[in-house]
Amino acid sequence: MTQEKLLEVKNLKKHFPVGRKEVVTAVDGVSFDIHKGETFGLVGESGCGKSTTGRTIIRLYDATSGEVKFNGEDVHGKKSKKELLKFNRKMQMIFQDPSSSLNPRMNVMDIIAEGLDVHHLVNNDKERRARVEELLEIVGLNKEHATRFPHEFSGGQRQRIGIARALAVEPEFIIADEPISALDVSIQAQVINLLKQLQRDQGLTYLFIAHDLSMVKYISDRIGVMYFGNLVELADSDELYHNPIHPYTQSLLSAIPLPDPQYERARKRMHYDPTIHDTSGPMEFREVKPGHWVRCTEKELEQYKKQLKN
Amino acid sequence: MSKLLEVKDLRVSFNTYNGEVQAVRGVNFELNKGETLAIVGESGSGKSVTSKSLMQLLPAPQGFIKSGEILFEGQDITKLSNRAMQKIRGSEISMIFQDPMSSLNPTMKVGRQIMEGLIKHQGLSKTNAKNKSLELLKLVGIPNPEVRMTQYPHQFSGGMRQRVVIAIALACNPKVLIADEPTTALDVTIQAQILELMKGIQDETDSAIMFITHDLGVVANVADRVAVMYAGKIVEVGTTDDIFYNAKHPYTWGLLGSMPTLDDDEEELFAIPGSPPDMLNPPKGDAFAPRNEFALEIDKVMEPPMFKVSDTHYAATWLLHEDAPHIEPPEAVKRRMQGFSNTGSKDDKKK
Numbered sequence: 309m310t311q312e313k314l315l316e317v318k319n320l321k322k323h324f325p326v327g328r329k330e331v332v333t334a335v336d337g338v339s340f341d342i343h344k345g346e347t348f349g350l351v352g353e354s355g356c357g358k359s360t361t362g363r364t365i366i367r368l369y370d371a372t373s374g375e376v377k378f379n380g381e382d383v384h385g386k387k388s389k390k391e392l393l394k395f396n397r398k399m400q401m402i403f404q405d406p407s408s409s410l411n412p413r414m415n416v417m418d419i420i421a422e423g424l425d426v427h428h429l430v431n432n433d434k435e436r437r438a439r440v441e442e443l444l445e446i447v448g449l450n451k452e453h454a455t456r457f458p459h460e461f462s463g464g465q466r467q468r469i470g471i472a473r474a475l476a477v478e479p480e481f482i483i484a485d486e487p488i489s490a491l492d493v494s495i496q497a498q499v500i501n502l503l504k505q506l507q508r509d510q511g512l513t514y515l516f517i518a519h520d521l522s523m524v525k526y527i528s529d530r531i532g533v534m535y536f537g538n539l540v541e542l543a544d545s546d547e548l549y550h551n552p553i554h555p556y557t558q559s560l561l562s563a564i565p566l567p568d569p570q571y572e573r574a575r576k577r578m579h580y581d582p583t584i585h586d587t588s589g590p591m592e593f594r595e596v597k598p599g600h601w602v603r604c605t606e607k608e609l610e611q612y613k614k615q616l617k618n
Numbered sequence: 619m620s621k622l623l624e625v626k627d628l629r630v631s632f633n634t635y636n637g638e639v640q641a642v643r644g645v646n647f648e649l650n651k652g653e654t655l656a657i658v659g660e661s662g663s664g665k666s667v668t669s670k671s672l673m674q675l676l677p678a679p680q681g682f683i684k685s686g687e688i689l690f691e692g693q694d695i696t697k698l699s700n701r702a703m704q705k706i707r708g709s710e711i712s713m714i715f716q717d718p719m720s721s722l723n724p725t726m727k728v729g730r731q732i733m734e735g736l737i738k739h740q741g742l743s744k745t746n747a748k749n750k751s752l753e754l755l756k757l758v759g760i761p762n763p764e765v766r767m768t769q770y771p772h773q774f775s776g777g778m779r780q781r782v783v784i785a786i787a788l789a790c791n792p793k794v795l796i797a798d799e800p801t802t803a804l805d806v807t808i809q810a811q812i813l814e815l816m817k818g819i820q821d822e823t824d825s826a827i828m829f830i831t832h833d834l835g836v837v838a839n840v841a842d843r844v845a846v847m848y849a850g851k852i853v854e855v856g857t858t859d860d861i862f863y864n865a866k867h868p869y870t871w872g873l874l875g876s877m878p879t880l881d882d883d884e885e886e887l888f889a890i891p892g893s894p895p896d897m898l899n900p901p902k903g904d905a906f907a908p909r910n911e912f913a914l915e916i917d918k919v920m921e922p923p924m925f926k927v928s929d930t931h932y933a934a935t936w937l938l939h940e941d942a943p944h945i946e947p948p949e950a951v952k953r954r955m956q957g958f959s960n961t962g963s964k965d966d967k968k969k
Contacts, residue, residue: 353805354776462893463661492660493832497876497889504886519805522835526878526887549880563810565835567877568957569858572839577810 314513315342320374322364334360336537347514349528351521357537362483362517366399397427400474404486406466410458417454423477443472464495483515521564533557543600553602553612556580622826623649628686630671639897641667643850654827656837659847662894665830669796674703709739709790716799718779722771728782729767735789754785777808798830846870849895849905856931863955866933868910871951888950912945
């Protein structure tokens with residue numbers, strides 16, 4: 309894999325004001341890079357800020373501070389309409405709930421072609437239709453579906469429409485925010501296979517946000533674990549699974565239920581106790597081993613390094 | 619083991635503007651004392667409708683039990699009047715709902731919601747009911763129960779709210795506890811806690827649990843027996859080991875195959891193609907045939923009966939007929955049946 313950085317997130321913060329004085333620090337200084345052609349998984353409990361991170365990256369929210377660089381260019385900050393348009397074309401999003409992210413009063417053709425119209429990618433109606441039909445075929449739907457409305461589709465099919473819409477403008481980078489959580493198990497596998505195949509065919513880069521660690525492990529090359537607005541661990545997905553360092557990651561891994569009764573009977577679950585951390589120094593994101601980062605203090609770093617050697 | 623609940627040829631339909639939707643089409647199963655029966659299936663397979671009809675909570679008048687019997691301790695509860703059913707509901711059979719957000723009353727303090735059933739069903743005085751509720755809240759692991767009693771549902775987190783729902787369900791020591799996707803709305807870590815809690819409570823009270831879910835990982839964790847539902851029917855039933863290590867029905871294979879293993883390099887997931895059938899016009903023959911790569915000619919014409927695999931294990935697929943060709947499950951599924959966590963457990967040994 310090329311190690312070319314497609315997206316750089318540096319010390320990204322997003323705070324939401326609540327009422328007059330209080331502030332919710334949804335994302336509190338997150339930094340990571342996403343390389344070209346890879347799938348970066350972001351996991352964590354609900355409320356840990358993983359969706360906010362995704363939405364801030366694509367500028368659905370304005371960042372409180374920190375920066376996001378896409379292909380070396382800053383995403384946030386003042387932009388002309390033209391620049392925004394250019395940027396929007398490169399980055400697209402697939403949403404969690406396929407029934408609320410599609411306009412119920414637009415037919416599938418218009419939903420998918422909206423991006424084409426905005427970016428003037430097609431010249432006439434014939435091209436428009438041909439492109440939509442091509443996209444429908446890519447995501448495994450029929451061209452007859454183009455005239456129908458979202459309510460006529462099942463959840464899995466709706467998610468496919470969402471994917472076709474994201475693909476329409478030929479983006480380089482797709483943020484998938486829990487794209488399968490609302491779907492049935494058998495349909496989940498279909499959508500995951502589709503996303504993987506699209507990545508192979510079109511060289512896409514994904515940011516895959518989910519709370520289901522086993523699916524994330526399956527689809528991602530690298531995984532970041534979030535806890536209360538901070539990244540606590542980041543590593544290659546195999547490395548993270550085999551050598552989880554941060555106690556929170558360990559407890560998260562120990563909680564995944566596996567469809568294997570014997571394993572389940574023997575399972576030992578670990579609890580995460582945030583008070584065990586050393587508080588002698590500042591908590592920072594430190595590299596324990598090439599490519600494997602953990603949020604810890606200096607003292608803990610030494611301890612983790614030792615732990616890894618054993 | 620004594621039979622507590624027996625369902626015989628249950629059929630449930632809904633009247634809609636488009637016609638009659640046959641949600642449940644002939645379901646048979648039994649629930650024994652102290653066991654956990656998991657019912658798995660996709661949305662629309664009829665698992666929730668089955669559980670609601672046990673509690674007689676079908677939306678009237680459009681939803682109705684068309685035929686069949688539900689025997690609770692030998693008594694057919696489908697014939698009971700609304701009044702008689704009220705005595706059973708919540709005291710003998712109780713239910714934990716999926717969404718703890720919408721199954722609690724937002725305008726009532728949590729304590730009163732727990733006390734309600736105790737006062738109504740068990741005739742406890744207010745003080746006694748209060749003490750019992752405090753005990754229940756402690757049992758389900760809510761810290762500071764005295765304070766929590768006087769709070770409203772919105773002051774609780776999702777996991778805590780589900781604990782309250784469980785406390786309400788347990789209030790009258792029910793013989794049967796129906797849990798309809800109790801952990802689907804929760805995070806994995808909270809889910810693990812709730813499952814542990816339910817298992818612990820079952821050990822103490824010896825109640826029977828009917829656990830409805832679509833998550834096979836959860837099933838492997840809690841269930842003694844498993845029934846797999848598809849298109850309003852049970853297509854395979856057996857002990858947990860039967861289903862996970864010796865599945866016979868292609869639909870069960872599909873469900874197992876579509877779960878990712880934690881193996882390092884895995885090829886494509888084995889997805890079930892297509893989507894579930896429309897229950898307005900259930901297909902002729904085997905409902906799963908159009909999505910089944912192993913379907914035989916007969917599947918399109920005749921519905922398969924339940925074939926016996928062992929004393930505990932039955933499956934409805936023509937593949938088990940003596941004249942059927944011998945078909946092995948796909949490689950990916952076979953590997954999963956040998957133990958999903960192979961890589962995981964090896965790892966543990968390394969440590």
